[in-house]
Amino acid sequence: MKPESMQADLIAALQDQGLRITKARKALVLEIESRSGTFTAEEISESLPEVGRATVFRTLKVLVDGGTICRVNTPLGAPIYTRARVEHHHHTYCVNCADVQEIRLSNVELMLEPLGREVKGQIVGHSVDLFIICDRCVDAVSQA
Template sequence: MTTDSAQKIEINLINALEDRGLRKTSARAAVTQRIEAAGDAFTAEQLCRELPEVGRATVYRTIRHLVDAGALCKLPILDGAPMYSVARVEHHHHTICSRCGAVGEFRHSTVERVMRSLEKEIDGDIVGHRMEIFITCNQCLADNAKGDSHA
């Protein structure tokens, strides 16, 4: 990612906080800059370790505000703490590699059609949905194939 696009995302994350009525502080700026530098999914604990100068509570609160603002996606992980990723498109779903934790985003009209058809069968109003598909990513498959050929 280029510096210009990284800066653009950082400004958007800061704007998301300011839109929620929060002041731009050096600690919040450090958190948002580190999130963009991650370039991939991350955990709150990773941020805490990488930002020892920022209080743990500030890291967790900033993440929560960004999730509430729709700027970050909270991803459940099968065996561990949730991971987060920058929401790069408005409505999307995720793939999560069960081996390396790599996160991908996808949109598919079939999912939305299924949700519309479910509205007729569910007693109540659907107000939203999330989908995470756990996979073995192509890189892990390739790494595994290389390891198998050497056995």
């Protein structure tokens, strides 16, 4: 994704949710854009001492709801955020090195069809993230 379109997407996502683009939110968008890997709300907050923590948390939530960034819950500690690169996807989270990857899980999508009959109500979305020990970490252990 080109930097310009990343920034435009983030701003559009905020506007879609009815938020005004204040100086603080603009600073937040630029900060998110500058990060290529994962980040926590805490890290963003530390980089932007002039932006209130409540604004950071609220804006991140709006961006997650809008689908431009992802929140990945971790087994221990705070959730981490990544920029969404493809439309519908799942994540793997390495519990050893905290690496996050986007993955497609076609079996999960197939599983949902029969599941829909067991669930009262209509399924409108889902979130499936897998906690793993990544190949790199497995290799590092077996070599030690």
